Amino acid sequence: xxxxxxxxxxxxxxxxxxxxxxxxxxxxxxxxxxxxxxxxxxxxxxxxxxxxxxxxxxxxxxxxxxxxxxxxxxxxxxxxxxxxxxxxxxxxxxxxxxxxxxxxxxxxxxxxxxxxxxxxxxxxxxxxxxxxxxxxxxxxxxxxxxxxxxxxxxxxxxxxxxxxx
Amino acid sequence: xxxxxxxxxxxxxxxxxxxxxxxxxxxxxxxxxxxxxxxxxxxxxxxxxxxxxxxxxxxxxxxxxxxxxxxxxxxxxxxxxxxxxxxxxxxxxxxxxxxxxxxxx
Numbered sequence: 549x550x551x552x553x554x555x556x557x558x559x560x561x562x563x564x565x566x567x568x569x570x571x572x573x574x575x576x577x578x579x580x581x582x583x584x585x586x587x588x589x590x591x592x593x594x595x596x597x598x599x600x601x602x603x604x605x606x607x608x609x610x611x612x613x614x615x616x617x618x619x620x621x622x623x624x625x626x627x628x629x630x631x632x633x634x635x636x637x638x639x640x641x642x643x644x645x646x647x648x649x650x651x652x653x654x655x656x657x658x659x660x661x662x663x664x665x666x667x668x669x670x671x672x673x674x675x676x677x678x679x680x681x682x683x684x685x686x687x688x689x690x691x692x693x694x695x696x697x698x699x700x701x702x703x704x705x706x707x708x709x710x711x712x713x
Numbered sequence: 714x715x716x717x718x719x720x721x722x723x724x725x726x727x728x729x730x731x732x733x734x735x736x737x738x739x740x741x742x743x744x745x746x747x748x749x750x751x752x753x754x755x756x757x758x759x760x761x762x763x764x765x766x767x768x769x770x771x772x773x774x775x776x777x778x779x780x781x782x783x784x785x786x787x788x789x790x791x792x793x794x795x796x797x798x799x800x801x802x803x804x805x806x807x808x809x810x811x812x813x814x815x816x817x818x
Binding site: 551558565569574578584592595596600604607608611620622623632641644646648652672673678682686689693696697699701704707 | 769788790800
């Protein structure tokens with residue numbers, strides 16, 4: 549059962565990922581990317597990372613992709629369709645990307661499996677356990693990330709202001 | 714080394730590699746800056762998936778906390794990047810990356 553779910557979710561993720569790259573309209577790309585993110589959230593549930601699955605759906609599908617859709621609809625691309633790159637550039641891009649993929653897959657094929665010693669904590673991905681780890685061992689990075697958000701927020705407001713000239 | 718029943722960690726390695734490759738291909742192929750941005754998000758998610766898979770395989774929560782931080786950084790990055798793209802669109806009237814190859818008018 550879990551195997552079939554894994555293969556189904558992997559197929560959805562890869563198929564929609566390809567459609568993100570190939571679809572002509574940016575709005576379609578965003579919608580396929582949302583489907584990919586939901587498939588990845590399903591993977592997180594399969595991997596017993598329930599809290600991360602919830603956060604992933606809320607942050608990515610809820611916030612980031614809505615931001616993307618909002619910006620795309622504000623920009624109104626329908627008048628001038630995006631010109632595609634020249635066939636030579638496309639061929640070179642395909643070869644380069646394909647070579648990277650072949651290299652990674654080939655390197656993974658010869659990798660041996662790790663000797664694993666699970667610490668055997670039940671419910672690793674639940675809020676209780678993650679919160680303990682986050683606020684005990686990762687307290688300083690957590691606080692620094694709040695600084696990062698403050699800087700990003702002020703930066704976005706600065707960037708988004710209309711120029712006076 | 715099985716993560717789920719019947720699924721080894723190598724399957725997750727392969728899936729993440731394929732998703733990352735699709736993201737790289739999108740960045741190389743497309744000219745629309747917003748779609749390039751989305752492909753970067755796809756690459757980040759491939760890495761996140763791999764981190765979660767290894768965290769589950771080792772029964773360790775630190776990998777999942779790391780994914781949490783990557784999500785936070787990605788959210789900030791998307792906000793700043795989309796603001797920059799909006800400014801570019803406002804000034805040049807397009808988000809084609811070929812327009813931006815000089816970085817000045």
